[in-house]
Amino acid sequence: MQYMKMKYRGFEFNVNPKSLKISMNKKISRYDTVYAEEHCAQGANGLYTVSGSGCFVGEDSAEKAFELVRAYNKKGSDYLFLPNSVPIKACFSSLSISYSGGNDRVDYSFEFVQECKEKNEEYNPDYTVAADGENLFDIAHRTGMQIENLVEANDFGDVFAVKEGDRVWLI
Structure with missing residues (x-):
């Protein structure tokens, strides 16, 4: 089986890096409900990071x-x-070059970060905007916040009084 060589922007590694690490993560929030049950909510997926080294x-x-x-x-x-x-x-985010042994050997290490063009509400942690039909319980579940904190931070009077387009403070 022939393996693909690593390539980026017209540059092809003649030999693949000796180490290659692909990191992925998910944003998971844990919170307690009013009934003292612990729940998890998955937020947006994090970006891939690719790092490695070779010579x-x-x-x-x-x-x-x-x-x-x-x-x-x-x-x-x-x-x-x-x-x-x-x-x-991806964007080429870092590169380190080290020359050793004259010009016959060059060590390198690098990092690439996946491009993200989507707007993600996690970039503004202060508030979220209520969607059609959502109440504070739904928003608490979606954002990973505790319902008690949302009730305290907002002045809706009732957890079901939220309307589409309302700004719901998360602090």
Whole structure:
């Protein structure tokens, strides 16, 4: 079986990095209900982070490192092709280059972060906007907040008095 070589913005690693780590996470909130039951709510998925390290060896190692730096310096995001994984649209977020043994060996380490264009209400933790038919219980479940905190932070008078478009404070 032939493995895909790692590629980004026209740069192809002649040998895949010796270490490659793909990190994924989910935002999970735990909260207690009025009836002292513990519940979990899943928020938005976090972004993928791809990190790794390796080395270029041989007479052209410094040239290969220079090509990698050029790919790093380009602005914006592009598709990152990984061995044994699906491509992800990512930004090249960090690069470290270390020359050793003259110009015959160049060590490198890198990090890519998945691009995210969706607005995510978790970016503004102060409030959320009520959707059609939601009440404070629904909003507490959706945001991972405790219902008691929502009642205390807002002046709706009744947990069912929330209307579509109302700003619900989460602090």
